[in-house]
Structure formats: structure tokens, C-alpha cells
Amino acid sequence: MTAISSDRLAVLSEYRWPEQPARELPVLPGYVLSSFSPLVAAAAEGCLGGHYGEQAATASRERTAVLLVTAGNDVVSAGHVRDKVAAGRRLGPLFFFQIAPNSVVGQLTARWGLGGPVVGISPVGDPLADGLAEAELLLEDGDADEVLLILAEQADPAVPDSVDRAHALLLAGRAAS
Amino acid sequence: MAEVLPVGITGLAVLSALGRGSEPQLAAALSGTAAFGPVRRFDVSGRRVGLAATLDRAGSLSDELAGVVEQACQDAGLTAGQRAATPLLLAVHGHPGAGAEAVRLAERAGLAGAGRVYIGACVSASTAVADAALLIRRGAERVLVAAGYLVESDQFALFDAGQALATDGAVRPFSAGRTGLLLGDAVAAVLLESEAAAAARGRRPATRLVGWGRAGDAYHPCQPAPDGGGLARAVEAALRRAGVAPDALGYINANATGTQLSDAAEAAALRTALGAAADRIPVSSTKAVHGHALEASGLLELVITVLSLQAGKLPVNAGYLGPDPSCPLDVIAGSPRPVASPYALSLNSAFGGANTALLVQAT
Numbered sequence: 001m002t003a004i005s006s007d008r009l010a011v012l013s014e015y016r017w018p019e020q021p022a023r024e025l026p027v028l029p030g031y032v033l034s035s036f037s038p039l040v041a042a043a044a045e046g047c048l049g050g051h052y053g054e055q056a057a058t059a060s061r062e063r064t065a066v067l068l069v070t071a072g073n074d075v076v077s078a079g080h081v082r083d084k085v086a087a088g089r090r091l092g093p094l095f096f097f098q099i100a101p102n103s104v105v106g107q108l109t110a111r112w113g114l115g116g117p118v119v120g121i122s123p124v125g126d127p128l129a130d131g132l133a134e135a136e137l138l139l140e141d142g143d144a145d146e147v148l149l150i151l152a153e154q155a156d157p158a159v160p161d162s163v164d165r166a167h168a169l170l171l172a173g174r175a176a177s
Numbered sequence: 178m179a180e181v182l183p184v185g186i187t188g189l190a191v192l193s194a195l196g197r198g199s200e201p202q203l204a205a206a207l208s209g210t211a212a213f214g215p216v217r218r219f220d221v222s223g224r225r226v227g228l229a230a231t232l233d234r235a236g237s238l239s240d241e242l243a244g245v246v247e248q249a250c251q252d253a254g255l256t257a258g259q260r261a262a263t264p265l266l267l268a269v270h271g272h273p274g275a276g277a278e279a280v281r282l283a284e285r286a287g288l289a290g291a292g293r294v295y296i297g298a299c300v301s302a303s304t305a306v307a308d309a310a311l312l313i314r315r316g317a318e319r320v321l322v323a324a325g326y327l328v329e330s331d332q333f334a335l336f337d338a339g340q341a342l343a344t345d346g347a348v349r350p351f352s353a354g355r356t357g358l359l360l361g362d363a364v365a366a367v368l369l370e371s372e373a374a375a376a377a378r379g380r381r382p383a384t385r386l387v388g389w390g391r392a393g394d395a396y397h398p399c400q401p402a403p404d405g406g407g408l409a410r411a412v413e414a415a416l417r418r419a420g421v422a423p424d425a426l427g428y429i430n431a432n433a434t435g436t437q438l439s440d441a442a443e444a445a446a447l448r449t450a451l452g453a454a455a456d457r458i459p460v461s462s463t464k465a466v467h468g469h470a471l472e473a474s475g476l477l478e479l480v481i482t483v484l485s486l487q488a489g490k491l492p493v494n495a496g497y498l499g500p501d502p503s504c505p506l507d508v509i510a511g512s513p514r515p516v517a518s519p520y521a522l523s524l525n526s527a528f529g530g531a532n533t534a535l536l537v538q539a540t
Binding site for chain 1: 307
């Protein structure tokens with residue numbers, strides 16, 4: 001578990017990618033070329049499954065928010081689009097939605113019935129600290145009782161042995177825990 | 178639900194393809210004069226559609242953002258000391274380095290620093306506005322929200338590939354015969370301030386933010402729920418926070434992008450959230466004149482809503498050809514209408530089923 005610094009948040013569930021022992025990212029139907037959306041999905045599924053169980057996707061959770069924190073976004077898809085456009089070539093229609101980080105969040109919210117606020121931020125400081133601060137704000141606001149916080153970054157090709165990493169936490173206010 | 182304290186809008190600055198400053202935005206919104214034209218900023222020869230709403234001689238996004246932030250601070254009459262205590266919330270397209278750019282933008286304007294960068298697609302700016310109100314509730318005297326998107330080749334190509342762009346040269350929200358959206362430039366900044374802090378420096382805001390709501394559809398990666406479920410709950414939350422009944426609403430600046438599914442889902446959401454009042458609340462989408470500004474759309478549309486309330490006239494729903502049975506709303510067609518109530522909603526929706534509602538009140 002993460003030793004989070006907030007005394008106002010309770011961690012209901014937590015999951016990190018890559019797993020130990022390492023395994024391949026599960027394929028996410030409808031998403032091609034890039035690992036970003038499968039990475040986000042794998043972390044979220046591990047976290048939600050750990051708390052709700054595998055059958056829980058049938059329930060409606062209108063007051064669970066999803067907060068995605070990423071500095072790089074989907075850098076692989078973005079690079080693919082940039083190269084294709086620079087070459088004057090047409091893009092595959094899948095990239096229209098794939099490249100928006102919100103789309104994999106929509107896939108998750110549909111599967112798990114998460115109907116709270118959907119928020120995406122790019123960290124200004126420490127990503128986990130920024131994410132926890134935003135989660136606190138969302139809970140304090142009152143449109144959500146739980147926040148699924150997902151931090152995700154793809155491997156940096158400039159860094160030796162860099163790997164895709166994600167960390168998902170299901171959070172609630174202390175009073176509600 | 179968070180207690181709502183008075184939050185005033187005490188400074189703003191804006192640009193879009195309609196021009197620089199408030200006056201051209203308001204004039205075009207009231208007359209229904211759209212700014213779409215051939216894209217000359219980059220090559221569109223291989224695209225199905227070649228139109229967007231782009232501002233001539235626009236600078237870089239970072240320079241234009243710095244410009245509106247400076248203008249909004251001046252419009253609000255902030256001193257250097259007040260700026261130094263004001264955090265920046267920024268909404269832009271997500272990319273590596275966005276956080277560092279926000280820090281530089283805040284430093285350039287002498288602000289307290291970058292509090293957050295919002296990259297949640299088309300609800301980014303409106304989400305930032307809601308968070309700004311919360312920070313003021315926590316005790317901040319003022320928060321500056323800035324947002325920017327300038328039409329560029331990659332997003333244009335993606336929307337073209339997704340066949341989301343209008344094929345008949347116009348954006349026609351809620352209209353029969355609508356064929357899609359067109360992209361548009363927007364760079365805007367808004368200063369939100371506690372009314373106590375504003376009063377302490379002799380300012381009385383003409384408009385205040387009184388409510389907000391955020392909710393998700395839990396339906397699909399890129400399509401809205403047909404019943405508009407998430408947007409309906411966002412609207413209900415905004416009204417509930419403010420203690421305002423649907424009958425008291427005088428205007429809705431809709432998200433309506435001019436696409437078949439989204440506009441029908443939004444109409445369903447409004448009927449769910451507002452009940453019979455949806456028959457008589459005037460609605461328009463100003464995207465029909467300035468286009469869809471993606472991450473910045475929520476702030477541009479909030480600014481136009483504020484300007485319209487202050488002017489006493491409601492924007493036309495440009496491009497309207499006639500009613501669509503899937504959008505049974507009181508669409509403002511033809512000419513602007515007089516403001517009959519001080520309360521107005523500005524709505525936004527995004528991929529992933531994200532929805533926001535901002536409720537403002539003319540004082």
C-alpha cells in the first residue's frame with residue numbers, strides 16, 4: 001500500500017503495473033499500436049477488481065469519479081499521428097478516439113458503471129501528490145463519494161530499461177471509509 | 178455537497194476567430210455571424226473537409242495565453258501583490274511539458290504559480306472553473322483560469338479521419354440537417370474572486386458563478402449516452418448547489434456541437450433535468466459561430482454567456498435550418514432574445530462521457 005500523506009483520504013484498493021512477476025499487457029479491443037490505453041485499463045481493472053470483485057461491473061456507481069493523471073499522455077499514438085500528418089497521409093479512424101485519454105476512461109466507466117465526474121490532469125509537481133490533491137477536491141465538492149485515481153506513463157525510449165508504468169488507487173473520504 | 182459562497186467573475190479576456198476582445202465575440206454571437214473559412218494555417222489538401230474558424234495573425238499558443246492572462250489581470254485591476262497571491266489553473270491539450278509551460282505562464286504574469294493543468298478533452302476548462310470555485314470556498318481570495326486551443330494540423334486530421342467535421346460548411350446545433358462540427362480557435366482567461374475579496378478592493382462583479390456540476394455517462398469511449406444521463410445529473414447538481422429551480426433559468430449555452438448523436442443526447446438530458454421548463458428556456462450553442470475549441474471551449478462559452486447576460490441579449494443559434502424531432506427545445510433562431518432571467522447555464526461534454534454544467538447569475 002502507498003503511505004499517502006493525506007489524512008482526509010482512505011485507500012480502498014490499490015494496484016500497480018507492471019505486475020510481479022511481469023506479464024504482457026492485456027489486449028484492449030479497439031485500441032491499436034500504442035500501450036497507453038491498455039496500460040490505463042490494466043491498472044484500473046486491477047484496482048477495481050480488487051475492491052469490487054469480478055462481478056461488480058453490473059452495479060451502478062453513479063458517485064464514483066475517475067481522475068487520470070498523465071504527463072506524457074499517449075506519446076506513441078501522438079507520434080504516429082504527427083508522422084502521418086507530416087507525410088501528408090490519412091489517419092486510421094480509430095485514432096480519432098484512441099488518442100484522447102478520455103476515451104479509455106469512457107471504456108472503463110461503461111464497464112464498471114462509474115458515473116461520477118471524469119477529470120484529466122497533467123501534473124505540475126509530483127504526480128501522486130497532484131492526483132491526491134485533486135481527488136480530495138472532488139470528494140469535498142460532493143459530486144463523488146469515491147475517486148478512482150489512475151497515474152499512467154508510457155516508457156521513455158530515451159531512458160534505458162524504461163517500462164510502461166501505472167498506479168491506480170480507489171479513494172474515499174476518511175469520513176466515508 | 179459543498180456550500181456555495183459568492184464567487185464573482187471580476188476580470189476576463191478572450192480571443193477567437195471572431196476577433197480579439199469581448200466586443201467581437203458578443204457581436205457575432207448575437208448576430209449569428211459565423212467565422213468559418215478555408216484553413217490556411219496548414220495544409221488541408223488531403224482532408225475531406227478544409228474549413229475551420231481560425232484567427233488571422235494568431236501568435237503561438239503560449240504567447241496568446243500570456244496575452245489573455247495579462248489582459249484579464251488588468252481587466253480585474255489586480256495589483257502586483259494580488260497577482261502574487263493568485264494561482265493559475267490552465268486547460269490545454271495534453272502533451273509532455275504541459276506542466277512546465279503552465280509554470281512559465283504563471284511566472285510570466287507574476288502569478289502565485291500553476292495550481293493545476295487540465296487535459297480532460299472538451300470539459301477541461303469548465304472543470305478548471307469548478308475547481309477554482311472550490312478553491313475559493315476553501316479560502317483562496319481569487320483564482321485565475323486560462324484555457325487555449327489554436328486549430329492545428331494533428332487534431333484537424335484526427336477529426337477529419339473520424340468524419341466528425343461538418344460537410345456543408347456550417348455548424349447547425351440542434352437543427353434538422355446538421356452534419357457535424359467544425360473546429361475553432363479560442364484563448365481565454367477569467368478571474369474568479371470571492372465577493373468579499375472583490376468588495377475589499379472596491380469591485381462589485383457584474384456576474385457571479387453560483388453553481389456547477391460534474392458527472393459521467395458511464396456509457397461509451399466516445400459516444401454520449403442517448404438519454405444524456407450524465408449531463409442531466411451535472412445540470413441537476415449545478416441547480417441544486419445554487420438553490421435555483423429550473424423555472425428560474427433564463428438561458429442555456431448548450432454544448433451542442435452540431436453532431437447527430439450529441440445534440441439529441443443533450444436535448445434528452447435537458448428534458449430529464451429541467452422537466453416541463455425545458456419547453457420554455459431559450460437555448461443556443463455558440464459553437465455555431467466560433468467552432469469547437471476543444472479544451473478551451475468551456476471558457477470561451479462561459480465568457481460569451483457572461484457577456485450576453487451583461488448585454489441583456491441572448492445569442493442566436495446560428496446555422497439553424499429548422500426543428501429536429503430529436504431535439505425538442507426552445508432554440509433561439511433568427512434573432513437574439515432579451516434576457517428575462519439573471520440565471521444562465523453553460524454546458525460542456527467530452528469523450529469518455531464527461532459532462533459539466535456551470536451556472537452563472539447576473540447581479
